[in-house]
Amino acid sequence: MVAAFAALVLLGAMAGCTSRASEWTGEEYTIAGGGSTGVYFDYGGHLADELSRSLDIRMSVDETAGSVDNLLRVSAGDALIGFAQGDAAADAVAGAGAFPEPLAIEAVARLYDEYLHVVVRGDSEIEGIADLAGKDVSLGAENSGVNVIASRVLDAAGVDAASVRNAQLDLSGSIEAMERGEIDGFFWVGGLPTPGIAELAERMPVRLLPIEQEWVVEVNEQYSHAYRPADVPEGMYGLRESAPTMAVPNYLVTSASTPDGVVRDVLSGLFDARPRIAEEVPAAALLDRRQAIFTGPVALHPGAIEYYRDLRD
Known part of the structure; x- marks a missing residue:
């Protein structure tokens, strides 16, 4: 009986952590959020908590100026992922508007409309x-x-x-x-x-x-x-x-250089956590696997393409 109980405890602990790809080589990761009273920061904080638990990593959300700032941080490697409006992201990959040259940014998912x-x-x-x-x-x-x-x-x-x-x-x-x-x-x-x-x-x-x-x-x-x-x-x-x-x-974006396995893990954690995050952040309930791939003109990251393709197989 004691052995059976111990086995159940072990299984429960294992269920709380998702096996992660070997490409997770850092000790701490950051999500580029937004102002502390906005949806980006709120969503990002809950997502950081969820990914920290499920992947057994340390992830946090940073307060930022918003989309343009987030795109610059992600491109520079100062954040693993970030939130960005579709118009600002389109400018970023085109090298237009606030961006004097194109940024190597790719999309992870379309999240919701702002x-x-x-x-x-x-x-x-x-x-x-x-x-x-x-x-x-x-x-x-x-x-x-x-x-x-x-x-x-x-x-x-x-x-x-x-x-x-x-x-x-x-x-x-x-x-x-x-x-x-x-x-x-x-x-x-x-x-x-x-x-x-x-x-x-x-x-x-x-x-x-x-x-x-x-x-x-x-x-x-x-x-x-x-x-x-x-x-x-x-x-x-x-x-x-x-x-x-x-x-x-609104898109979740990452650098084009982010390893494919890391992006797949982020997406798996994002969709798994959706109902829990939505209890605190209503916009999270709008995340939809069928709509998440529509991020044009920002290309989907190859790791994201693999994740969505595997869902259809």
Whole structure:
């Protein structure tokens, strides 16, 4: 009986750890996340915990400026994997926009869609994007995907970005500045709901400025066709009606030089952990094996191709 019990304990311990590929040669690994009040950081923290347990490694999430910063960190080898908006990732592999030359970045999975939020106070006189001219507005932190989309939307709406007094704050800074009355509004791109904005809406009424569908079409024609019209539903953040906006896919990315076995292990852990992470991060529930392969124009990493192909065999 004692021997049988010991065997069960051993099996239980073994079940908690997944056999990992031999390519895991480091002692500690990092996920490039985002601001501490955003979905990237929240998702990344839970994923790091899950991979640490299942692969018996040390993995953590770093607070970063967002997509552009994450892509640079992953390319430089400062992070194993990172989160990035599809538009910023497309720029990275093309050597366009914020990237003077192409980065050797490949995709691990398409995770979920992110939504543009243009947040103002509930009692603000600002009714539309055109009203942002001459106002104090955060267009996102430097090296963030938020900054990329904000400038593109302002241009499509006919607003000169130079006419907006740009505070260049991350999400945490934007929320704090709005509560202190230092800014009139801020741009954010993230999953639904974004924790920081949900918490802000509990402390003070907020509204989201509408994004016209024609602007989405114009931005798509000029850039990577990564965007689609979308709506933030009524009730979210206390909204009295749905808010038209635009959405962009979000990718998990890695360096092209990452070993195939490491990428397969990451994907196995990612999908296995999905229901547990989704209990804390609703956006994680949107991860879907059938949609995860659609990361164009960013190529799938060979290790990811092997993982998804094995699922079909």
